[in-house]
Amino acid sequence: MKLGLHYWNFAKPAEPAEIAPTLRQTVLIAEQSGVSAFTFMDHYFQMEASAPAEEPMLEGYTGLGYVAALTERMTLGLLVTGVMYRHPGLLAKIVTTLDVLSGGRARLGIGASWYEREQRGLGVPVVPVAERFERLEETLQICLQMWSGTVGEYHGKHYQLAETLNSPAPISRPHPMIMIGGGGEKKTLRLVARYGDACNIFATSPEDVARKLEVLREHCEAEGRDYDSIVKTAVAVRPVLADVDGWLSYVEALAKLGITEVQTMPDRNPVEYVTELAEKVLPRLGSI
Template sequence: MKLGLHYWNYAKPAEPIEIGPTLRETALIAEQSGVAAFSVMDHYFQMEASAPAEEPMLEAYTTLGYVAALTSRMSLGVLVTGVMYRHPGLLAKIVTSLDVLSGGRARLGIGASWYEREQRGLGVPVVPVAERFERLEETLQICLQMWSGKVEEYHGQYYQLTETLNSPPAITSPHPMIMIGGGGEKKTLRLVAKYGDACNLFATSPEDVARKLDILREHCATEGRDYDSIVKTALAVRPPLADVDGWLAYVEQLAGLGITEVQTMPERNPVEFATELAEKVLPRLASIG
């Protein structure tokens, strides 16, 4: 079982001068201890369900570029990019740039954006949910076309590109991993089956994950896709350090369902969290799966 560290809170400590050094130290501890993937959120305001919107928040790809310069092994991605936040052609270019500068470690984590307060606050268009998913599918098509090396036109309902030039190309072959986040049964999991290299599920319970994977298997059959070719990952909402034995048992259940990577989120100072994770969790996680 691989472990991903999802860095979601920049408020511990909250002083702007401390944000960079804290992020740096956390990333280095994660890299040295064997964490496989490092991810950040794609938000501009902190999520109100978790903390006040006014708490510090950094732009995702700028942050990953900083982490890329500090590390050499961990994969780097956004969990997950909101489809409305960047034009698809520019998004493909951004992820390609991260892949080149990181030596082939970029992932494209993507999903339908949802946080309307930050969108309205910063002038990002707010469109109906159905349209967001239609735009998500076109975005996936555009990214794949740009990563294919074909310099052609693209004409969709929402996006029109006259020249999908992408130079330099991504280092990762055939392209950076496309991880589609979310468990929507009719649309999101269908897009995983059709376009995704990986899924990312919200692991509220092993039973819920099992049901989502069964539905993904059905979509794969419909799309003629090999279900086993899709990497299954999950964001583990259960905190690992409060009950390490219980958390590892929970992860073992996820592994039994086919999950090969779990992401965990610091619930305290991230340097302290990463240090304890390295000491108490990672040595035991290697035997799972």
């Protein structure tokens, strides 16, 4: 089982001058200890369900560029890019830039954006859910076209591109991994089967994950897609350090379902958190 670190909170410590040094120390410990993937959220306000919206929040792709310069091994991405926040052609270039400068370590984590307070607050168009999913599918098509080396037009319902030029090409082959986030059974998991290299599911319980993966298998059969070719990842919502033995048993249950990477989220100062992960969790995770 691989472990990803999902860095979702910049408020520990909250002083702006301390954010970069704390992030730097965290990612260096994470990489040295064997964490395989590093992600930020794609938010501009903190999520109100987790903390006050006014808490510090940095832009994700800029932050990943900083992390790329500090690291050599961990894969890097957002969990997950909100489809409404960047024009698809520019998003393909942004992820390509990260991939080239990181030596081929970029992922495109993507999903249907949802946080209307930050969208309205910053002037991002708010559209109905059905349209967000239409835009998500067109964005996936555009990224794949640009990463294929095809320089041509793209004409969709929501996006029209006259020239899908993308130079330099990504280092990752055949392209940066496309990880589609969410467990929506009718739309999200169908898009995984059609376009995704990986899925990402909130692991509220092994039983729920089993259900989602069975739905994904059904979509793969309908799409003529090899279910086993899709990497299965999950956000481990259960706290790890409060009960390491229990958490490892929970992760072992996920592994038996086919999950090969779990993301964990710091619940305290991130340097302290990743140090404890390195000491108490990672040495035992390799046997799962």
